[in-house]
Amino acid sequence: MGHIPHVLVPGPWESDPLPLTADVLHHLERVLRRRPGEPVTYTDGAGTRGSGIFRGDGVERGEEQTSPRSVRRVTIAVAAPHSSDRARLIVEKLGELGVDRLMWLESEHGSPHAPRPDKARAWAVSALQQSQGDRLLEISGPVPISNLWSQGEAVCVADQSGRPVTDVGESRDVVVMIGPEGGFAAGEVPEEAIPVSLGPRILRTETAAIVAAAFFGASR
Amino acid sequence: MGHIPHVLVPGPWESDPLPLTADVLHHLERVLRRRPGEPVTYTDGAGTRGSGIFRGDGVERGEEQTSPRSVRRVTIAVAAPHSSDRARLIVEKLGELGVDRLMWLESEHGSPHAPRPDKARAWAVSALQQSQGDRLLEISGPVPISNLWSQGEAVCVADQSGRPVTDVGESRDVVVMIGPEGGFAAGEVPEEAIPVSLGPRILRTETAAIVAAAFFGASR
Numbered sequence: 001m002g003h004i005p006h007v008l009v010p011g012p013w014e015s016d017p018l019p020l021t022a023d024v025l026h027h028l029e030r031v032l033r034r035r036p037g038e039p040v041t042y043t044d045g046a047g048t049r050g051s052g053i054f055r056g057d058g059v060e061r062g063e064e065q066t067s068p069r070s071v072r073r074v075t076i077a078v079a080a081p082h083s084s085d086r087a088r089l090i091v092e093k094l095g096e097l098g099v100d101r102l103m104w105l106e107s108e109h110g111s112p113h114a115p116r117p118d119k120a121r122a123w124a125v126s127a128l129q130q131s132q133g134d135r136l137l138e139i140s141g142p143v144p145i146s147n148l149w150s151q152g153e154a155v156c157v158a159d160q161s162g163r164p165v166t167d168v169g170e171s172r173d174v175v176v177m178i179g180p181e182g183g184f185a186a187g188e189v190p191e192e193a194i195p196v197s198l199g200p201r202i203l204r205t206e207t208a209a210i211v212a213a214a215f216f217g218a219s220r
Numbered sequence: 221m222g223h224i225p226h227v228l229v230p231g232p233w234e235s236d237p238l239p240l241t242a243d244v245l246h247h248l249e250r251v252l253r254r255r256p257g258e259p260v261t262y263t264d265g266a267g268t269r270g271s272g273i274f275r276g277d278g279v280e281r282g283e284e285q286t287s288p289r290s291v292r293r294v295t296i297a298v299a300a301p302h303s304s305d306r307a308r309l310i311v312e313k314l315g316e317l318g319v320d321r322l323m324w325l326e327s328e329h330g331s332p333h334a335p336r337p338d339k340a341r342a343w344a345v346s347a348l349q350q351s352q353g354d355r356l357l358e359i360s361g362p363v364p365i366s367n368l369w370s371q372g373e374a375v376c377v378a379d380q381s382g383r384p385v386t387d388v389g390e391s392r393d394v395v396v397m398i399g400p401e402g403g404f405a406a407g408e409v410p411e412e413a414i415p416v417s418l419g420p421r422i423l424r425t426e427t428a429a430i431v432a433a434a435f436f437g438a439s440r
Contacts, residue, residue, distance in 0.1 A: 003402075089309075097431070098421050131421040182223075199437055201318050201351040207430070211317070214431040217419055 004039050004051075005032050006132045008125050009059065011044035017058030018042065023122075027129075028054060045128060045136030067134055073173040074216045075101040075153065078209050079110030079180035080142055086206045087115045088123055093206075095127030095137040097213040103148075103175075104141030108188060110180035114142050145188060148175050155193050157184075158208050162195030165215040176212045181205055224259050224271075225252050226352045228345050229279065231264035237278030238262065243342075247349075248274060265348060265356030287354055293393040294436045295321040295373065298429050299330030299400035300362055306426045307335045308343055313426075315347030315357040317433040323368075323395075324361030328408060330400035334362050365408060368395050375413050377404075378428050382415030385435040396432045401425055 005028055009018045020028070028034045036056045043049040050064035076099055081087050094102050104114035114120070117139065124137040148155050156168060157177040168174060177184075177193060181204065198211045225248060229238045240248070248254045256276045263269040270284035296319050301307050314322050324334035334340070337359065344357040368375050376388060377397040388394060397404075397413060401424065418431045 093427055093430075096421060096423060096427055097419065131423065133421055199317065199434065201316060201353055203316060203351065207313055207316055210313075210427070210430055211434040214419065214434050 004041055005034060005054075006041045006043065006129050007059070008045050008128055008136065009042045011046060011048070013044065013048075013061070016061045017052075017055050018061060019058050025057060041132070043128070043134040045125075045134070047134055049134045070100075072170060072216075073100045073153075074213070075099075075103060075173075075175040076178065076209050076213055076216075077103040077105050077141075077143075077145075077148055077175050078178045078205060079107040079184070080104045080112070080114045081180065081205050082111045084115060086204075087120075089206045090209045091115065091120050091123040091137070091139065092127045093210045094213050095124040095133075096131040097210070097217050098131070098133050098135065099137060099213045099217060100135065101138045101140070103143055104139075105148075105177065106142045106144050107180050108185035109182040112142070145177070146190070148177065149190070149192065156196045157189050157193040158198050158203075158212060159195035160197060160200070160202065162197040165196050165198070165212075168194065168196060168216075174216060176216060178205055178208045178212060224261055225254060225274075226261045226263065226349050227279070228265050228348055228356065229262045231266060231268070233264065233268075233281070236281045237272075237275050238281060239278050245277060261352070263348070263354040265345075265354070267354055269354045290320075292390060292436075293320045293373075294433070295319075295323060295393075295395040296398065296429050296433055296436075297323040297325050297361075297363075297368055297395050298398045298425060299327040299404070300324045300332070300334045301400065301425050302331045304335060306424075307340075309426045310429045311335065311340050311343040311357070311359065312347045313430045314433050315344040315353075316351040317430070317437050318351070318353050318355065319357060319433045319437060320355065321358045321360070323363055324359075325368075325397065326362045326364050327400050328405035329402040332362070365397070366410070368397065369410070369412065376416045377409050377413040378418050378423075378432060379415035380417060380420070380422065382417040385416050385418070385432075388414065388416060388436075394436060396436060398425055398428045398432060 007024045038054050040054045041051050042059050048066040052062045053060040120139045128136050153173040153175045155175045227244045258274050260274045268286040272282045273280040340359045348356050373393040373395045375395045
């Protein structure tokens with residue numbers, strides 16, 4: 001298909017060529033079958049990207065640019081699913097859609113375990129590279145629900161009877177809580193949480209997370 | 221979790237109790253462990269739903285109501301993916317989100333094969349039951365791209381540089397074309413197709429299909 005590969009090279013960038021990790025080298029040489037001299041784009045996962053040339057074990061740097069931070073920082077806070085396949089789907093799709101942060105939530109009907117941080121990061125890196133993004137999904141948690149109110153963001157909760165997503169002010173950073181299969185337990189969601197509707201159907205946890213990412217990502 | 225199970229009972233409904241298929245019986249008795257006398261909701265998958273009682277091998281009918289047809293009929297037309305996992309994810313998620321129709325498209329970089337119709341329907345039935353919907357996803361194809369213009373619908377194509385989804389008139393039935401990995405081939409998409417953007421990132425086929433379903437479903 002001849003597309004130009006896009007790779008994550010964490011900063012700070014202090015050399016030229018930039019060194020590539022063994023994983024990225026394997027991806028370029030073995031999976032994509034690229035050869036030295038071919039073009040490649042690269043990002044630090046923090047908003048900067050460049051167009052360079054693949055050089056054996058590094059990338060020769062070319063034109064670089066930094067994208068402005070989005071007006072609104074979007075965090076999707078998801079009750080950790082019991083199924084590791086569903087957890088992986090959430091990481092991959094939020095990474096692909098360019099969400100800023102994923103936080104796993106502790107909740108009564110959810111799993112007490114989130115995917116291992118190193119595995120989750122690897123899924124997010126693949127999603128970033130494949131979708132040619134320039135900001136790597138940050139992943140944290142599991143955290144208690146009460147922690148969500150510590151940073152001054154608008155905290156929403158996905159709820160069939162909530163208001164439309166477009167009613168939430170677009171200039172403020174936002175956290176969207178997504179419940180586990182079976183929903184949050186009674187009393188688990190503080191009253192301050194703003195209910196928002198993701199549509200008329202009852203959605204699975206991973207579907208709700210993806211839809212929330214699309215809605216809130218699109219409106220910033 | 222004590223939720224009320226929701227089952228598909230295709231119409232026309234001409235008896236009381238309504239008969240249940242072996243699959244649905246298995247689901248109620250073995251998977252959900254429900255016993256005769258417990259409440260159940262049921263739908264014909266064509267817009268009507270009812271609240272009844274599970275009675276051994278049937279459902280005793282209760283109050284029934286038919287939801288109005290949505291103002292806009294939404295068809296997602298997707299280049300058949302090479303991966304059967306991705307194809308299944310598309311069927312499940314579009315079924316869950318309440319899209320009216322899924323059409324598999326023939327396209328140069330896509331797969332010539334769509335999932336077997338009986339398997340695809342079973343996935344859609346599960347999604348309908350789980351999401352408590354009342355219209356079963358219709359699935360057809362693979363069809364040639366040119367067939368999409370035969371029914372007077374607004375035909376859109378997902379394209380990073382397209383216009384916002386909200387620019388597409390909300391009163392007209394709509395078909396949204398989603399390309400295969402690698403995109404549609406040059407000349408494959410007729411000029412009449414209206415490019416619409418699903419966001420700034422390059423999305424995988426299944427992600428684009430889910431996001432399009434959420435956007436077009438939400439705006440009707």
